[in-house]
Amino acid sequence: xxxxxxIVSVVTANYNGARHLPAAIRSVLDQTLSDLELIxxxxxxxDAGPALVAQAAALDPRVRLIVQPANAGPGAARNRGIAAARxxxxxxxxxxxxMAPDRLERLVRRAEADQADIVADNxxxxxxxxxxxxxxxxxxxxxxxxxxxxxxxxxxxMYARTPGLGxxxxxxxxxxxxxxxxxxxxxxxVGEDYDVLLRLLAKGLRLRLDPACLYRYRRHSGxxxxxxxxxxLEAMLRADAAFEADTPDLPPEARRAQAARRRSLKRALxxxxxxxxxxxxxxxxxxxxxxxxxAVWPLLALPLTARxxxxxxxxxxxxxxxxxxx
Numbered sequence: 001x002x003x004x005x006x007i008v009s010v011v012t013a014n015y016n017g018a019r020h021l022p023a024a025i026r027s028v029l030d031q032t033l034s035d036l037e038l039i040x041x042x043x044x045x046x047d048a049g050p051a052l053v054a055q056a057a058a059l060d061p062r063v064r065l066i067v068q069p070a071n072a073g074p075g076a077a078r079n080r081g082i083a084a085a086r087x088x089x090x091x092x093x094x095x096x097x098x099m100a101p102d103r104l105e106r107l108v109r110r111a112e113a114d115q116a117d118i119v120a121d122n123x124x125x126x127x128x129x130x131x132x133x134x135x136x137x138x139x140x141x142x143x144x145x146x147x148x149x150x151x152x153x154x155x156x157x158m159y160a161r162t163p164g165l166g167x168x169x170x171x172x173x174x175x176x177x178x179x180x181x182x183x184x185x186x187x188x189x190v191g192e193d194y195d196v197l198l199r200l201l202a203k204g205l206r207l208r209l210d211p212a213c214l215y216r217y218r219r220h221s222g223x224x225x226x227x228x229x230x231x232x233l234e235a236m237l238r239a240d241a242a243f244e245a246d247t248p249d250l251p252p253e254a255r256r257a258q259a260a261r262r263r264s265l266k267r268a269l270x271x272x273x274x275x276x277x278x279x280x281x282x283x284x285x286x287x288x289x290x291x292x293x294x295a296v297w298p299l300l301a302l303p304l305t306a307r308x309x310x311x312x313x314x315x316x317x318x319x320x321x322x323x324x325x326x
Contacts, residue, residue, distance in 0.1 A: 003061060008036040008104050008171070009087030013077035017095035018047040020218065025056050025063065027098040027216075033105035039084055040095070041066045041077040049095075075184035075192040082183070091171045092193065098216035106214060107171040110144065116208035117176040118200060120147075120168035124213040134216065137163050141211040149201040149250075153257035156194050157264035158233075166194025169215050176205050185239050190232040195239050202247045230272050237265050 010028050014021060021040075028038045040053045042065065050067060057063040066080060082090055089108060093099065103121065111119045122141075126134035147165060156164040180203040185195050201207060240262060244250070250258065 003037065004086060006035050006037045006062075006087045007033060007108060008089045008091050009081075009085035009174070010036060010038045010091045010093050010104075011078055011081035011085060012038065012040045012093045012095050013043060013074040013081065014040050014045060014049050014053070014095040015043040015071070015074070015077075016045045016047045016049065018045070018049040018052055020096040021049050021052050022056075024093070024095050024097060025053070027101075028093065029056075029060055029062065030101055031099070031104045032102045033108060036104065037062050037064060037085070037087060039064045039066065039081045041068060041081045043068050043073065043077045044071040073186060073189050073192075075188055076186040078184045078192070079186065082177070085174065088174055089171050090174050090177060092169050094169070096218045097169075098218070100212075100214040100216070103214035104171070106212065107210065110208060110210050111171060111173065114144065114208050115206075117173045117205035118170045118197075118207040119210060120170045120207065121210040121215055122213040123167065123169070123215045123217040125217045125219055127219050134213075136213050137167065137217060138165075141209075144208055144210050147201075147207040147209050148254075149198070150253040150257045152194070152198055152201060152207075153254055153261055157261050158268040159264065164194065165209075166191065166197060167217070168197070168209075169193070169217075170197065170207070172200070172205075176200075180205060185242075188232075188235050188239055190228060191236045191239070195236075195243070198243060199246075202243070202250070230269065233265055233269050233272065237262070237269075240265065 012024070012028075017024075025038065025040075028036070040063070042050045042053065044067075050065065053063065053065040057065055064084070066084060068077060068080065078092065089111065091104060091107070107119045107121060110116065123137035124134040125137045126132075152165050155162055156166045177200070180200055182196060182199045182203060184192050188195055197207070240258070244258060
């Protein structure tokens with residue numbers, strides 16, 4: 001094991017993640033591939049997170065804590081961690097998630113066997129309240145596959161029926177990343193993982209998807225991805241516009257996928273405005289906006305559909321047995 005040149009640098013951005021941070025740190029340090037470093041970049045947390053990382057670093061020299069001078073978002077935190085990384089590979093890992101004990105070993109083996117610049121695996125998504133009920137995030141496959149730029153874009157439309165490949169947490173060759181010049185867009189608070197993956201593939205890096213579910217993706221109310229706001233959508237539109245300006249020679253299939261994603265973001269913005277007006281009691285304004293944007297009509301049915309599904313589940317549930325009087 002070499003602390004000067006580990007095989008993998010695990011880069012974790014953390015903001016007020018003290019509740020789940022100890023388990024996340026332990027899942028990294030317990031990897032079968034022990035030649036690693038864990039760089040936790042704290043984004044000005046107000047909880048016990050930095051102290052927890054400092055405690056872990058005192059017990060294990062593979063742990064490094066970097067504290068941001070001001071809160072700047074996950075992209076800036078990851079960029080700082082990447083700049084400090086010494087490993088041959090860089091693995092992006094969120095502070096509220098977990099990974100299987102052999103994940104890094106298997107991904108490195110896959111990267112070297114297939115000569116891939118980037119390797120990712122399927123996610124096992126689980127709810128905080130029911131960790132034993134995890135299910136694969138992507139459709140189950142049995143063989144590894146190469147993922148194209150068009151596939152990444154096409155899977156990342158807002159309100160699409162298929163899960164977005166931009167949620168994947170990649171293992172990236174540090175040398176290839178450095179050569180590409182790609183870094184995280186620090187203006188993005190949501191969608192930054194998708195954006196960096198998009199730009200890496202546009203630069204010619206090759207992404208190999210391993211079929212195994214080795215990354216444990218925790219869903220909970222405090223997750224940034226659960227709190228999509230209008231300013232997030234606007235930032236994603238700006239980032240996509242910048243990407244299109246930077247890559248005028250996109251292949252036709254990727255260009256078509258990009259146009260569809262742009263339409264989906266604009267539709268999501270219109271939907272957000274309609275819902276905002278309705279919640280504010282502006283029924284006339286919400287109706288007028290929806291009439292002017294018929295593309296949002298299917299989205300307006302989503303809350304009603306969800307409520308009907310919950311009602312159907314309640315009606316199908318067995319009734320509780322009547323309690324007999326004592």
